[in-house]
Amino acid sequence: MKATPTPGADRAGSRAPLERIVGLVLVVAFVAVSVFVSLPRGTPATDALVKEAGGTAPSDHQQAPSPAERLRRQCGVILAAGLTLIIYSFLYRDNALFKIVENLYVGIGLGYGAIMTWYLSLKPEVVDPFLQAADRGDLLDAVRLRSVPILLGCMLVTRISKRFSWPSRYAYALMIGWGAGIGIPITVHTFVLKQLEAAIRPIGLQGLAEAWSSAGMFSTAFWSALAAPAGVLLILVGTVSVLYYFFFSVERGPLGRAVSKIGVIFLMISFGASFGYTVMGRISLLIDRVQFLLTVWLGVAR
């Protein structure tokens, strides 16, 4: 298959040497700035991190860290700052350093996950109860309570072999049977019945009528009392119209199309709210990193 040339590939080729020079200058600048900000002056960077979080720095409670400890912390901060900047370099263009750090992140994540699984799951739940049993009674307890779950766990591992994978079916059958038995009634109760109950609550106009008669239509009390029934109505209309929008079995007349359109409006508002929250979440992550760079690494903000 013939490769399609990317638009602007020639220009990109001519820009490459300049970009390399700029990249090299940025790396040198990063090293220089890191060395400069690491020189001993005032509050250590790691304490600034704690104080930034509104907390009390470790140095306020404990004795000052040793020079080796301080050096270790500073190296950690510089490494974290460098990795952060390299990850953000992707916003300009995909590059070799980004690829390295991306793979490093995946590798560290997997390695960390494996270690944590060993120390927090396998060792305390599978190995220690047998090897570190205080007496014969504890050992018998471990055998009685843990043998079957461990055997079932081992049966799941047989999935790696095509020929001997059949024992895993028994373990899966137990998991699925147990999961369905426990999960179905709870799911129906929590995610269907409770939500239905919330959608069909009485509108409750009594409070509104009382506010009208006591304070009149143009009072704050009236408008506050109006909020609850209006909310209930809004939820009812939204639920019905959105459900109707996803109801495909009947040809829609003019009224059906109108209800369906209302459903679309509710859906659009919901998508907009989700998008707004997503933007807020992503910006929050950016702010966290910027605060780290400016406060902990550079020390220019408090």
Added chain:
Amino acid sequence: MAAAEKGTPPTAAEVRRLHAVRRMIFLLLAVAVVAAVIVPFKLPGKPSSLARTVFEDLESLPQGSSVLLSFDFDPTAKGELEPMGIALLRHCFARNLHPVVMTFWQSGVALHKTMVERTAAEYGKVSGRDFVFLGFKPGDVNLILNMGESITGAFDKDYYGRPTQGMPALAGLNSLRTLSYAVCLAAGMTTEVWIAYGGDRFGFPLAAGCTAVIAPDLFPYLQSGQLRGLLGGLRGAADYELLVGTPGEATRGMRPQSVAHLFILGLIALANAEVFAAFLKKRRRF
């Protein structure tokens, strides 16, 4: 884009323009956030009613009550949920409540341990007496069901390996049925698990804090009363910091957050204006 409208691939000039615009947006956003972090200015802060509910619920608990905090996140959600967790811990310690901290995310244990120990040190609180850090235990829903029968049975030891049986901080807390209050801080869908298998089944009041991305999914549970309150994203964390009276990282983050949101609103308005202008131009042509 004219070319895109016609269904033809974009030209090299158009691709370059798109790349340039994209980079310009990233650069301007970075400048806006950096400037807002460096330059201090005050914003009027009014905590939301959802955060206020959580605060007032904790305020109404008698001293010495146990509050379960399920920190179900790892360092990837640190920016949003760490300030929230610290504010909750500070509130508990200031009111002499006994936070019982656990997690379903094993990759977050080190972060949670640091948060708990650091905040406890601020208030001079002692592990086992004033708070318990249970750490991680595998099991997911099974663990919650087990805790519904017995907390000390589900966690026979705390994170440091000390037996939980007879711990002063767990006095009076036999199972989830006797729990005074629980808050789940989640970066995933653990809150729904806590609602279904915890709050609904064992009847304890449950509130949630979450990353902004999943907050819209949790609003239906507020309407149904399955959640008492909700702290959504950095804004939720800032609200709680203001209510507790310890403004910290989240409160400071509101400055760049607001500036960034204004910037994005401006971009949305600009893009819509361009589309509207193109629409008018097309209409005039016919």
